[in-house]
Amino acid sequence: MTTLQLQINGRAVSAAGDATVLEAIRSAGLQVPTLCHLDGLTPVGACRLCLVVIEGHPKLEPACVTAVADGMVVHTHTPELDTYRRMAVELFFAEGNHVCAVCVANGACELQAVAVEVGMDHSRFPYQYPRRQVDASHPLFSLDHHRCILCTRCVRVCDEIEAVHVWDVGYRGSSCSIIAGLDQPWGEVAACTNCGKCVDVCPTGALFRKEDGSGEKQPHPERAHQLVEARTEHHWHNQ
Amino acid sequence: MTLATPPKLRFATVWLAGCSGCHMSFLDLDEWLFELAERVEIVYSPVASDIKVFPEGVDLCLVEGAVANADNLELALQLRARSKVVVSFGDCAVSANVPGMRNLWAGVEGGSRQSVLKRGYVELADTGAQHPHAPGIVPELLERVLPLHELIPVDHFLPGCPPSAERIRTFLEALLRGEAPPMEGPAMLGFG
Ligand code: SF4
Ligand code: SF4
Ligand code: SF4
Ligand code: FES
Numbered sequence: 001m002t003t004l005q006l007q008i009n010g011r012a013v014s015a016a017g018d019a020t021v022l023e024a025i026r027s028a029g030l031q032v033p034t035l036c037h038l039d040g041l042t043p044v045g046a047c048r049l050c051l052v053v054i055e056g057h058p059k060l061e062p063a064c065v066t067a068v069a070d071g072m073v074v075h076t077h078t079p080e081l082d083t084y085r086r087m088a089v090e091l092f093f094a095e096g097n098h099v100c101a102v103c104v105a106n107g108a109c110e111l112q113a114v115a116v117e118v119g120m121d122h123s124r125f126p127y128q129y130p131r132r133q134v135d136a137s138h139p140l141f142s143l144d145h146h147r148c149i150l151c152t153r154c155v156r157v158c159d160e161i162e163a164v165h166v167w168d169v170g171y172r173g174s175s176c177s178i179i180a181g182l183d184q185p186w187g188e189v190a191a192c193t194n195c196g197k198c199v200d201v202c203p204t205g206a207l208f209r210k211e212d213g214s215g216e217k218q219p220h221p222e223r224a225h226q227l228v229e230a231r232t233e234h235h236w237h238n239q
Numbered sequence: 240m241t242l243a244t245p246p247k248l249r250f251a252t253v254w255l256a257g258c259s260g261c262h263m264s265f266l267d268l269d270e271w272l273f274e275l276a277e278r279v280e281i282v283y284s285p286v287a288s289d290i291k292v293f294p295e296g297v298d299l300c301l302v303e304g305a306v307a308n309a310d311n312l313e314l315a316l317q318l319r320a321r322s323k324v325v326v327s328f329g330d331c332a333v334s335a336n337v338p339g340m341r342n343l344w345a346g347v348e349g350g351s352r353q354s355v356l357k358r359g360y361v362e363l364a365d366t367g368a369q370h371p372h373a374p375g376i377v378p379e380l381l382e383r384v385l386p387l388h389e390l391i392p393v394d395h396f397l398p399g400c401p402p403s404a405e406r407i408r409t410f411l412e413a414l415l416r417g418e419a420p421p422m423e424g425p426a427m428l429g430f431g
Contacts, residue, residue, distance in 0.1 A: 122388060
């Protein structure tokens, strides 16, 4: 594997030839906020929080889906990026119905954490209050669309790791939503194995276990990566 | 000759559509309230005064709660006109939070006002189901519950449901020193 040299925030960093800019940033001990990215799942560049400036590129690039190149010069925290990131997070809050005080994920939510990270003390965008549904048809879990940020982690973990593909993205624009099966109630989708992987990796309170009340959700975003690693390295405990 | 003590800051707290949890958290400041009392004069507050009319010439005003009815709206406009510094105090003021949940029904027939009154006073009533109607006594609900800054200019935001006493104290200490409150990191930011 070739090793490439790049510069991130003025620091010389080397990265494997097949690395993404996000991997290079993290391997250098630096951070950018992310929501849709999850180690173990194919990156999709959906949330736009990891946008970076790459010198010579005419537009901002999402670090999670951009390949490193030799001599690349990357900036992760310019005033422009900080402004856009905070705006993006404010838009997440304004476009859904995020009432943290009564949410299962309160205190363990990645959207909340990112809001703190970008310094959001309020949303400058007016709240939209869309009327969305709660799908409680599954015997063990529920999906509250009010809190879904369309990161598609659930779609990818079910497809790529559980290999069942219960979830998909349906509709367009502001009607865009996660759908189960052929847009059926989740509980009617026979393919679902009840494995709970989608619930474990959901960054918000959108997917949750029925027994969890306010502030009781315990997400396990690391599970996707652990499973991929266990499969490729054959790290099964009972072997 | 005695040195003149600096004039006390004229301090107010207001309770709009909220559960009073932010005020309870304020009372959780415990003995620090004595220090605060040396620096400020409380000229209006549901937990520390019995004054009914929001006074003129307020230096600093903490506002708990969203704007949900005609009385909230009138008081919000008044406190803005009469205060130098206005603070959105807690998630209901900052984001409309739980009171704002009825806005989901804004687009249905009758709007959110009718939906919430019907649910609360008619559908769930055991006996004597009727809409509350006492003009001049029971304030009319606004069609939409709004965070404070969508109606009046707000100078500072102190999120949290409620903000912890520690967060409130750090915030007020900075303002009393004449500095901008250090609103960063999990100690000072975060909804819920
Ligand atoms: S999903 Fe996260 S941001 Fe949304 S209401 Fe729940 S805790 Fe708050
Ligand atoms: S529980 Fe498992 S199989 Fe069912 S939708 Fe979630 S990830 Fe897919
Ligand atoms: S349900 Fe959760 S994991 Fe799925 S897209 Fe929505 S926020 Fe992401
Ligand atoms: S983490 Fe890169 S776009 Fe979401």
